[in-house]
Amino acid sequence: MAKLLKNLWYGLDLTRKIILNLVFFLILFAIISAIISSGDKQGVEKGIALVLKPEGNIVEQLTYKDPVDQAMQEATGNNDNPETLLYDLIEAIQNAKDDNRITAMVISTKYFWGSGVTKLQDLAVAIEDFKKSGKKVIAFDDNFSQHQYYLASQADEIYMSPNGMVFLTGFSRVGTYFKSLLDNLDVNMHVFKVGTYKSAVEPFIRDNMSEEAKEANRAWLADLWEGFTQDVAARRSMTKDDLLAYIDNYKDALTQYQGDAAKLAVDKGLIDQLTTRIEFREKMIALVGQDDKHKSFKQISHQAYLKAIRSPIPYVNPHSQKVAVITAKGEILDGEHKEGVIGGETVARLIRKTRSNDKVKAIVLRVDSGGGSAFASELIREELVKAQEDGIKVVASMGDVAASGGYWISATADEIWAMPTTITGSIGIFGMIPTFEKTLNKYGVFRDGVGTTRYANPVDIGQPLKPEVAEIIQTSIEAGYEEFLALVAKGRGMTRDEVDKIAQGRVWSGKQAHEFGLIDQLGSLNDAIASAAKLANLENYDTWYVKRELSEKELFLKQLLDTSVVKDKLDIKAQPQKPNLKNALMNQFNQSLDELTKWNDPNHAYASCFCEVQ
Template sequence: MKSFFPTFIASFLGVIAAFALGLFIIILIAITGINQEESYSSDSVLKLNLEEFIPEKTDNIPQESLFTGGPTESLGLRRILDLLNSASSDNKIKGILLENNSISYGQATLLSLMQGLQKFKESGKFIYSYADNHSQSSYLLCSVADSMFLNPQGGVDLRGYGTSIPFFKNMFDKIGIEYNIFYAGNFKSATEPFRLTEMSEYNKLQTRTFLTDMKDIMVENLAKNRKLSQEKIELIMSGYEGRTAKKALQNAMVDELFYKDQLDDFMRAKLGIKEGKKIKYISLSKYNKVAKLNDETGDDKIAIVNAEGEIIYGSNESGIISEKKYLDILTKIRNDKKIKAVVLRVNSPGGNAFSSELIWRELELIKKSGKPLIASFGDYAASGGYYIASGADKIVSQPNTLTGSIGVFMMFPNATKLLNEKIGVNFDTIKTHEFATGFSPFNNLTGREKELLQESTSEIYDLFIERVSKGRKLSIDSTKSIAQGRVWTGRKAIEIGLVDKLGDLNDAIALAAEKAGIKKYSTVEYPFIKDDFLNKIIKK
């Protein structure tokens, strides 16, 4: 017994020492790896693989742990554009090689990246692209290249835009579940799969219209980038002429059919590298660690508030929008005297109406404090996403942003038929007042309950209309005529008064600076992304 405590203490200290040594080794390896990446050779080529989802702000998605050996960060859109701008004036970077087969982000993000690449080309440096196969979106992005190379056994999946929507009403009818649906806005189509067996004429109209708009924007850009007529691009899509590499080449969709080793030979010849010598590629993630970005100067600040994801009441998770997370941020911005203007960057399909209203209110207080508020739209700024932005002094959108959807809906499932007839479960209820048990899926809604829910839906819709009418300086009747839950592209939205200007985030920042009357400024992005312990140490 006497030897127990000394042995226990020695063992305990040994475990602590082993843990400390292990942690030290991990940090040392990480720091050593970073130091190795802090220099790169002249005659380097920036290799871009832009297939994965790109958040608005760096790390605004769950990231892999350092222990897995995966990337420690997911670069945001603005950061990528800044890196492209830096590379354009970096003497060590001779050009860009795009290696994309498909992409996992929206069309407005794609357009912003394409515009960033076009700006890079103005420096006189080359951009080449290579793919085994191109998805439609990947092809659009890579069409900015000086030359496009495709695997001889590949193809280009260019065929236009289309959508197929599943409808569940018959299935739910069979299993005994009924949905009580309340909505305001004839074009508010989210509930259609639960109440119809096919698309309504309203939904067919809006879907056909915005798909045609997006197709036209794609055709215009492809025709410009590939130096083909728009009619030729339309014929290529109609005949699916990119389905094989040979046909893609015959139709001038690509410039050469190369295997990967032939691409390497081409790149060596372009760079003046001897046969067998290694091409000096640098990835975007590594370039992010070494690039010298143009430092922003000035004591004045412009706040960029990234509102990205679904709007969910009461949540504090990353990748979503909620009043719980954003009200404190917006209050701090309002009270920070160094912040002279605010850019609200919206990339959201919408969500909870109450949370949207609370965020809208705090943004109104920022405006009342005298700080200009400019909204910038990403892939989506629809429904609640448009709600929170509706009061902005100016709204800037990409032409292929999907926006509007000014409408409201509620859905309540009713499982009484399933429980009673299929399973044999029924409920017997006693209550002191008519609405005491709430709106339960285990009881049929009464006529009065349905009236109350429709009234509530209509009241929220009327408030939404009021917010948009006031913010956009439109009459109530005009607002109602363009609302109704209808989805618009950014290009159409500017025609009907929902958007002021076509452009990207940098255009919105410049507009905010102009409205605030400042020329020298720095930007600060919100929300701050929480870092794990090891990444904090490494980044220091």
């Protein structure tokens, strides 16, 4: 019996191994086939139109998503929070310019939700360069929101549905405030801060925006709006005053046009021609030819185009001298974190890896962050300083936002670049600890105990904050502010008092920051890369975009669940939907409260700027 069972087990185990090996080789074959097919350059038909079709928000770095979750979302055509990488769009545009298979470019904004102004300006530069090839750029949509219209305005011709409208609203900074709610819940918010304008704590201690915050916000919003309106007016061959008149008088003008918003947009020069989808399709077929399979014009999306022109295996020349680009995007948190937030340990390790490569002569830190943990920010800055000590030039390039902790990690770079519409500054620091003793006591829950010193169990959210502990935290916050001033003064060649005058937690536009000396140069990421190479005396070099290495599990799942292959096979067309009003309000509420749970600075000290633009 024992021998029989042993043989039976051996047979079952052998069968299991054979099946697993078969499954493994089938998966391996599928992955290799997908890689080979993705590199097939014959997929770009001659005479085709490149369709630039961003989905969701345009970002500096894609937020990490679990490969299984992403595969399920995209395979079912249900992508809740889509993102489009800025540099994918730019790469597609740059390659299409000199690709004789591409004869035109179409900008489709239907599923584009929004972006910061600096990203829109980077795209505008790439599209303007594309036009030098003599190829036509055409934009079409049923309606145009503000960000959609900026992108569409870069085209040679803009077409819109006869039932559409162009509604430009200007910029705003609106927050959600919880003081009364917290009071009703008997929550004690213990706030420690330095800086008259450090308004990041206001949602938790006020029910409205302070006058100081309004003053600062109006100033930098005005600069962003100036850049936006100037760009759009120039692209449409109209004056800025004409554009502002269209916006300011929209209600009265719409009444005069009896509600015909589309005709109003045409008459005021914002739209070239009104066409239905059918008419636009026929117009494009006349321009580039017909795709018989899909009964439309010959076209290729920028995603499919990149898949066709990119090498299936990324290659970094090990022998060339390099300018390394490291992206720091999102909230700065202590510890290890994946893309979407900036992990202090994660980014510090990337910098350490980069500076240990003897071919790297310069590092460009691309920052798109409103800050976060002061401790994590300092970890990142220290690694950059060590790179400088090793003889590597360090240049900071600011995207939409590089404020508070985002400015902290940039401050001592050899050179700082930003766009005029970058949000920066906010040199200040704060701490915040909620305690719930009143709430708990109200329902009959109490906490009590003993300790060996007066500082035992210093922070207990179920007990009142000890006055001596509060004093320690406030002293630490003040010391942190002085440290912030000192490193900015050293990095910018200013005195402590000179920095203090423009600090105090106040937010500035890149244009203002340049005037004050917080920024060295105004320009794009490409400008910063070129400047870094010049500082390092490099004439011939490669640009190396340094990224976190995926774990073996992440890499395997990503290749196995290549959603682009699934969507191509099933002909799935994901259609991301804009958040409705209810979801938008709930998201604002959840994001604000979520800050309290994510903040993990060991010293409860934060350099953070709540400066989103609506």
